Amino acid sequence: SQTIHQWPATLVQPVGSPLSLECTVEGTSNPNLYWYRQAAGRGLQLLFYSVGIGQISSEVPQNLSASRPQDRQFILSSKKLLLSDSGFYLCAWSIKPHRSGVNQPQHFGDGTRLSIL
Amino acid sequence: AQTVTQSQPEMSVQEAETVTLSCTYDTSESDYYLFWYKQPPSRQMILVIRQEAYKQQNATENRFSVNFQKAAKSFSLKISDSQLGDAAMYFCAYRSWDNYGQNFVFGPGTRLSVLP
Numbered sequence: 740s741q742t743i744h745q746w747p748a749t750l751v752q753p754v755g756s757p758l759s760l761e762c763t764v765e766g767t768s769n770p771n772l773y774w775y776r777q778a779a780g781r782g783l784q785l786l787f788y789s790v791g792i793g794q795i796s797s798e799v800p801q802n803l804s805a806s807r808p809q810d811r812q813f814i815l816s817s818k819k820l821l822l823s824d825s826g827f828y829l830c831a832w833s834i835k836p837h838r839s840g841v842n843q844p845q846h847f848g849d850g851t852r853l854s855i856l
Numbered sequence: 857a858q859t860v861t862q863s864q865p866e867m868s869v870q871e872a873e874t875v876t877l878s879c880t881y882d883t884s885e886s887d888y889y890l891f892w893y894k895q896p897p898s899r900q901m902i903l904v905i906r907q908e909a910y911k912q913q914n915a916t917e918n919r920f921s922v923n924f925q926k927a928a929k930s931f932s933l934k935i936s937d938s939q940l941g942d943a944a945m946y947f948c949a950y951r952s953w954d955n956y957g958q959n960f961v962f963g964p965g966t967r968l969s970v971l972p
Contacts, residue, residue, distance in 0.1 A: 773960070777899075782947065782964040827899060833960075843951065844891050845960055847901035 741766035745830045745848030753856050758803075758817040760851050762830030765811065770832040772813040773845065774805055777827040789813060790835070825855045858883045860950050860963035868969040869938045876923075877933045877966045879948030889951040890924065890931045895965075896944040904946070907931065935968075943970045 745762045752758060764770055774786040785798045787805035795805050802821050806814045813830060831845040859882045869875035881890070892904040907915045907924050915922050919939075923932045935942055948963040 780945075780967070783962045785960070829901060831901070843889060844903050844906055845901075845949075845951075846903070850899050852899075 741832075741846065743830065743832055743846055743848045745851060747851060748849060749852045749854075751854045751856060752820050754822055755819050758815070758820050758824070758853070760815040760828055760830075760853075762813045762815075762848055763811055764832045767832070767834060768810060770811065770834055772807060772811075773831040773833075774813065774815050775829040775831065777829060777850075779827075783829065787815070820855050822855050825853055827852050858885075858888075858950050858952060858959065858961045860948055860961050862946075862948055862963035862966050864966045865964070866967045866969070868971055869935070869942075870971050871938055871940060873938055874934060874936045875938055875968065877935075877946050877948075877968065879931045879933070879963055881929050881931065881948070881950050881961075881963075883929065883950065883952070885952050887952075890922075891949040891951070892920070892922070892931075892933045893947045893949060893962075894942075894944045895947065896941075901947075905933065938970050940970050940972065943968055 742765045772789045775783040776786055777783050787795055787797055789795050789807045792807055792810055803817050828851045830848040833843050833845045861880045863878055888909045890907045894902045894904045905915050905917045905920050905922055907922055914924050919936045921934045945965045945967050947965045950961045952959040
């Protein structure tokens with residue numbers, strides 16, 4: 740079965756420090772990968788998605804970047820964190836759709852709660 | 857671009873009663889998927905139920921069922937026999953079918969409280 744691991748679960752960082760959040764998926768190959776941010780009590784904001792190694796699409800211009808160095812690894816980074824980067828970050832994966840009619844949901848990691856001081 | 861709207865920021869239901877959460881979406885596509893996710897206080901995103909747009913039959917998962925009205929672009933979630941553990945944020949989500957399927961769109965969420 741497929742699993743998704745996201746770490747760390749909680750992170751407290753000072754303003755201006757770098758960031759690296761990691762997400763890995765097991766049990767599948769060539770997944771679509773996603774990074775979301777969620778402010779407290781709010782919906783999901785898509786930050787980045789990737790359809791393959793080295794292929795990153797950014798949805799929101801910001802202080803963050805993403806990389807996919809391996810097929811099942813997705814990394815969210817920042818060189819200098821801002822106060823506005825605080826939030827709950829979720830990684831997700833899905834298999835690519837096909838015309839078989841099999842539904843293709845996203846599967847989420849447990850999230851990282853990031854606090855910027 | 858597709859949009860998903862959940863017009864009820866908060867809802868409450870008495871334990872053992874039934875509640876319906878609304879969701880509407882805007883799209884020009886004919887093939888797509890719809891989902892309801894639940895996010896309890898632990899903040900895990902849990903898939904509750906899914907629906908393919910080409911299927912007329914409404915999806916059902918135990919106490920959870922949907923009312924899918926394709927022409928009206930409506931996808932409501934009904935929770936029967938509500939339990940305390942159903943208290944959570946509920947997100948409606950849309951996924952278009954395309955070659956890569958990267959287009960997921962989430963609604964803003966509805967916070968459901970279950971009263972004992």
